[in-house]
Amino acid sequence: MLTVERLEVRYGGIHAIKGVSLSIARGQIATMLGANGAGKTTTLRTISGLVKASRGTIRFEDVELTNRPPHEIVALGVGQAPEGRMIFANLTVKENLEMGAYLRKNRAEIQNDLDFVFSIFPRLRERIKQPGGTLSGGEQQMLAIGRALMTRPRLLLLDEPSLGIAPILVKTIFEKIQEINRELGMTILLVVETGELMIEGKASEIAKNEGVRKAYLGET
Amino acid sequence: MSELLQQIINGISLGSIYALIALGYTMVYGVLRFINFPHGDAFMVGAFVGYYAAPRIVPLVGGSLLIAGPITLLLSMLVCSALGVTIEKLAYRPLRPRPKLTILITAIGISLFLEFGGQLVFGPDPKSFPTLLPSAVIINTPNLVLRSTPVIVIATTVGLMLLLRFIVMKTKLGTAMRAVSYNQSAASLMGINIDTVISFTFVLGSSLAAAAGILYGSLYPSINPLMGVFPGLKAFISAVLGGIGNIPGAAIGGFIIGLIETFVTGYLSPTYRDAIAFGILILILLFKPSGILGRAESEKV
Numbered sequence: 001m002l003t004v005e006r007l008e009v010r011y012g013g014i015h016a017i018k019g020v021s022l023s024i025a026r027g028q029i030a031t032m033l034g035a036n037g038a039g040k041t042t043t044l045r046t047i048s049g050l051v052k053a054s055r056g057t058i059r060f061e062d063v064e065l066t067n068r069p070p071h072e073i074v075a076l077g078v079g080q081a082p083e084g085r086m087i088f089a090n091l092t093v094k095e096n097l098e099m100g101a102y103l104r105k106n107r108a109e110i111q112n113d114l115d116f117v118f119s120i121f122p123r124l125r126e127r128i129k130q131p132g133g134t135l136s137g138g139e140q141q142m143l144a145i146g147r148a149l150m151t152r153p154r155l156l157l158l159d160e161p162s163l164g165i166a167p168i169l170v171k172t173i174f175e176k177i178q179e180i181n182r183e184l185g186m187t188i189l190l191v192v193e194t195g196e197l198m199i200e201g202k203a204s205e206i207a208k209n210e211g212v213r214k215a216y217l218g219e220t
Numbered sequence: 221m222s223e224l225l226q227q228i229i230n231g232i233s234l235g236s237i238y239a240l241i242a243l244g245y246t247m248v249y250g251v252l253r254f255i256n257f258p259h260g261d262a263f264m265v266g267a268f269v270g271y272y273a274a275p276r277i278v279p280l281v282g283g284s285l286l287i288a289g290p291i292t293l294l295l296s297m298l299v300c301s302a303l304g305v306t307i308e309k310l311a312y313r314p315l316r317p318r319p320k321l322t323i324l325i326t327a328i329g330i331s332l333f334l335e336f337g338g339q340l341v342f343g344p345d346p347k348s349f350p351t352l353l354p355s356a357v358i359i360n361t362p363n364l365v366l367r368s369t370p371v372i373v374i375a376t377t378v379g380l381m382l383l384l385r386f387i388v389m390k391t392k393l394g395t396a397m398r399a400v401s402y403n404q405s406a407a408s409l410m411g412i413n414i415d416t417v418i419s420f421t422f423v424l425g426s427s428l429a430a431a432a433g434i435l436y437g438s439l440y441p442s443i444n445p446l447m448g449v450f451p452g453l454k455a456f457i458s459a460v461l462g463g464i465g466n467i468p469g470a471a472i473g474g475f476i477i478g479l480i481e482t483f484v485t486g487y488l489s490p491t492y493r494d495a496i497a498f499g500i501l502i503l504i505l506l507f508k509p510s511g512i513l514g515r516a517e518s519e520k521v
Contacts, residue, residue, distance in 0.1 A: 050405050074411035086406035088399045099399050102392065103411035151411055 001026045007056035016042045029188045040191040041083045044157045048080045049073045079153030081144040089133025096132050100150025117146040120176050138169035155187045222363035227486045233370035235478020236377035240432035241455030242470035244425025250401035250465045251421045257327040260452015261334035262300050262426045266433025267443045269296040274350040289352045297427035304426030305419050338445030346444040349437030373435045457501045463514020
């Protein structure tokens, strides 16, 4: 579904990514692991078009994404909940979610998806009229994921959904991610941080890794 | 007492002009984080569109100001929107990835271009603005003379502000504008085309400046190509006073500056009018740079 080949990114003089390749099959939850500064976030930002690739290609369902503007990439079916959540603090929860549906016209479908977001994150429904900036870290993460879901992506990129949120919520968030994958059949590319390595592989294999289970899947 | 009332009405009508211009400064600052200096000149162009269009429109509608006024206003808003969008596309968009200072210098260049290009095209001499608003005397006492012109100016301003509020708070494009002003990357991840939103912001800002030009011409019927310089600066001060980037702040700031100026002129001396306005700017920048309604914002590194 998504194929990234020998992607390279340079910011000014810095070589931020030196030849990343990855591929994800439809319906998968793929996870990208790696140390801080390994280029995971830059990879996701490049896939979404926020950063220009200096070399390499990104293909999504036979469409070349490389260096297209971000709004076109969203229209093609790639959504992202970015690192740091980037909630619109000045917009209400409802408006944040509506912005996710910016490109969509079908009101009934939008309402359906809104209901789905509220069903997996009931907390958001309670806070519907509050400005995004008043939410807790965990709630903002739910909103960031919900907002990305509202773009109705076929591929959802999630950048460090567990960063900076209460440990008790981490487990919930990861359960919800699995639920989204199961219920909507949505393909998901997840980025999480580890000490030193960067793994690309099947979720089922990575999930067997004890360290990963402890650190990210909320198991003890 | 009635003299005070007179001053308040004058202050609010002058403040209306500042507020309308200030809204454009603050909205463009909101999405692009720089001061669009030619904005005061868009106000001038708006007045000149009225100057040339009104004498042609009035006879067309049988001399009815009630119809000619709104048509002239709309036409001027349309022309200035086109001007604003063109300036943004040609001059600012290619420079967006560059340091902010580059755009700022370009903005000053365009401002000078419009001012002196205006002298070339319209002529440097002051022109007398045609009567577009009925100036019937509504109240006439020995101390208070209230004409309909300032009342219409204030009412039009309030109407435009309510319309703006509706657009910004309730429509999809308005919400997208707020989203873009908060975080461009996040907004583009929602599928929002940033360029479209920026153009839309220029449409809103420039059309309000045009409306201010028409209203100003009706209040003070002498216009010239440099007329935008001082109201532009005062409106900029208003936007800073209200909190740059904050839409209600710009409106409030405009009314405050308009009132202060009128009071200084009326009770102190017209000589101090501009000095006090700039004094206010210095004081805000020294003691509360975020303005009345603005949030303190740290520079992103």
